[in-house]
Amino acid sequence: MNGPGSKRLAETVSSAASMTLFLIFSMCCLIIITVAASAYGRISGNYDNTFNSAAAVRYITNKIRASGETEVISESELLLRDDGYVTVIYHSEGAVWERLYPEGESPVASGGERMFSAEKLLIEESEGAVRVTAEDGGSSFTAYCRGSLS
């Protein structure tokens, strides 16, 4: 039983077992990497979806609170008056834009600085407050803010 034939068989079995273990190891590595990529993708997607819309709503509500007078021009245009300047916040080309004008100039909702990407921006007056809704990446946030409505 301990001849060269059985020795060769033992070596074959041993190397096959080692190779099988290595295969299992490789498969496990692959599974872990897939799970990690999926978890990262989910977390990153969730962050991307919520960040723009939430940040846009927070930014606009804070601007309303800080401004002296708030005027809702249309569903996607807001005018904020302060001492010496006027701010126009509007939605265009899938983004929220902001533009400052000196007092006395007639403000127009064009140009300015691109603030956040948002598929939709809705600004309404409701119950003495301003209702701001921003939507981006399938995620939508709404907040009410009491400003000095004109």
Added chain:
Amino acid sequence: MKSPIKSVPAGGRLNLFFMEMIIVLLFFGIASAVILNAFAASDRLSRESGWLERMSFCAQSAAEVFSATGSLSETAEELFGLTVSDSDEVVVPLDEGCVYSPESAALLMTMTVSEDKTEGLMEMHIVFTDGNDESGETLYEVRSGAYLPPKRAVNGIGR
């Protein structure tokens, strides 16, 4: 009858590789268990932070509308389209997106209003609890105060 595997001399190259692989797999198993746990926890935390953000928006909106209207029933109607009688406490069942959902309440939003001894100073207490937890674990809580003179809201203070 002796097994042919035993005939491989101890300390042979293949046996060493075999042993090494077993040890590597053992460590890999332990490490992957820890890593998978961390992935699951980070995923849960990410979802929870999203819910908390929605809850904070919802609480902020409730406080703002209440300071504008001075009525809890009007606040519930404006925010959730819910018709309730005017009382000092309103409980609203919400889903994970903070949308009114009486069928599947993942969250319960309780708005309580109490009047301070100082005339016109109202305090609103907003609590979000887990709708699936019988003990009602508090997930988010905020207190806000608003000065509401008897006729109508004039000025509000929120924190």
